[in-house]
Amino acid sequence: MAVTRIKKAGLFDGFGFQCADRSRTLSENTHTHTHVQIRLSVVHVSFCTFEQAMAGPRPVVMSGPSGAGKSTLLKKLLKEFDGVFGFSVSHTTRSPRPGEENGKDYHYVTREVMQAAIANGEFVENAEFSGNMYGTSKAAVQAVQAKNLICILDIDMQGVKNIKKTDLNPIYVSIQAPSMDILEKRLRDRKTESEESLKKRLDAAKVDVEISKEPGLFDVIIINEDLDAAYGKLKDTLLEVTFSSLNFHHPECNGMRF
Numbered sequence: 229m230a231v232t233r234i235k236k237a238g239l240f241d242g243f244g245f246q247c248a249d250r251s252r253t254l255s256e257n258t259h260t261h262t263h264v265q266i267r268l269s270v271v272h273v274s275f276c277t278f279e280q281a282m283a284g285p286r287p288v289v290m291s292g293p294s295g296a297g298k299s300t301l302l303k304k305l306l307k308e309f310d311g312v313f314g315f316s317v318s319h320t321t322r323s324p325r326p327g328e329e330n331g332k333d334y335h336y337v338t339r340e341v342m343q344a345a346i347a348n349g350e351f352v353e354n355a356e357f358s359g360n361m362y363g364t365s366k367a368a369v370q371a372v373q374a375k376n377l378i379c380i381l382d383i384d385m386q387g388v389k390n391i392k393k394t395d396l397n398p399i400y401v402s403i404q405a406p407s408m409d410i411l412e413k414r415l416r417d418r419k420t421e422s423e424e425s426l427k428k429r430l431d432a433a434k435v436d437v438e439i440s441k442e443p444g445l446f447d448v449i450i451i452n453e454d455l456d457a458a459y460g461k462l463k464d465t466l467l468e469v470t471f472s473s474l475n476f477h478h479p480e481c482n483g484m485r486f
């Protein structure tokens with residue numbers, strides 16, 4: 229099994245910054261970055277301000293049309309990299325779907341509760357989508373970061389635009405379906421939407437796909453046609469975007485440069 233181990237550092241690295249306390253194991257990386265030992269905190273120094281470096285790894289924003297496959301890919305990632313990535317549990321006013329758990333998939337709240345919490349400054353971002361409110365609370369992000377996990381947010385396009393105005397500094401990934409017809413089929417087959425909600429989601433999807441072409445909005449756009457291929461691309465991306473522009477050599481990297 230190929231293993232990428234991101235070790236607890238806890239000492240001064242070559243950049244003169246004290247490394248944060250991190251202990252991660254990325255298992256079964258079947259792609260290009262194998263048998264590599266790196267210090268994740270050094271990576272932050274190359275991409276972030278000192279404050280961000282001390283705050284922890286860059287979060288990951290996953291966005292894209294409803295039905296494109298974000299949750300499916302995320303679940304695979306969270307399962308494979310248990311102990312590395314953590315999901316930011318959003319709030320929503322929509323009803324739970326069969327199988328969804330309060331506090332795990334979402335925090336299910338009333339519109340009144342959510343509006344009060346937003347007014348109280350408890351949210352990083354929030355949006356109205358397909359007739360319901362959704363939002364990322366500060367507590368949700370902090371809960372993940374407190375566990376020293378890389379925080380993953382699953383948010384819509386309004387959320388992406390709003391997060392861009394914050395200092396969260398995430399990696400932005402857009403997951404898209406190969407076509408609108410396939411997207412509609414996936415949403416219909418999922419059997420979670422009424423005709424009205426389906427139409428709203430498909431209308432939003434058309435706008436999303438256009439906006440996502442804006443240069444620089446996303447670090448990568450992944451077309452989720454074949455699930456395994458899309459998942460491989462997602463994993464490669466998260467490693468590459470994090471490490472590739474770092475011209476860094478460390479004895480623990482066995483001669484490899486990033």
Ligand SMILES: Nc1ncnc2c1ncn2[C@@H]1O[C@H](COP(=O)(O)OP(=O)(O)OP(=O)(O)O)[C@@H](O)[C@H]1O
Pocket residue numbers: 292293294295296297298299300301414415417418452453454455456458
């Ligand atoms: N590559 C794929 N090929 C075929 N079906 C897929 C693929 N990826 C996901 N699906 C299916 O498409 C449906 C929508 O996927 P999923 O729920 O993950 O989308 P989503 O982007 O998270 O949607 P939402 O934003 O509404 O939460 C699911 O039933 C899922 O099993």
Ligand SMILES: Nc1nc2c(ncn2[C@@H]2O[C@H](COP(=O)(O)O)[C@@H](O)[C@H]2O)c(=O)[nH]1
Pocket residue numbers: 291292293294298318319322353354355357362363364382383384385386387388
């Ligand atoms: N701006 C935000 N968008 C969010 C958040 N949580 C989820 N979402 C997005 O909502 C739609 C619909 O989700 P569904 O679970 O009802 O299918 C989807 O695009 C999600 O990405 C959030 O906290 N903020």
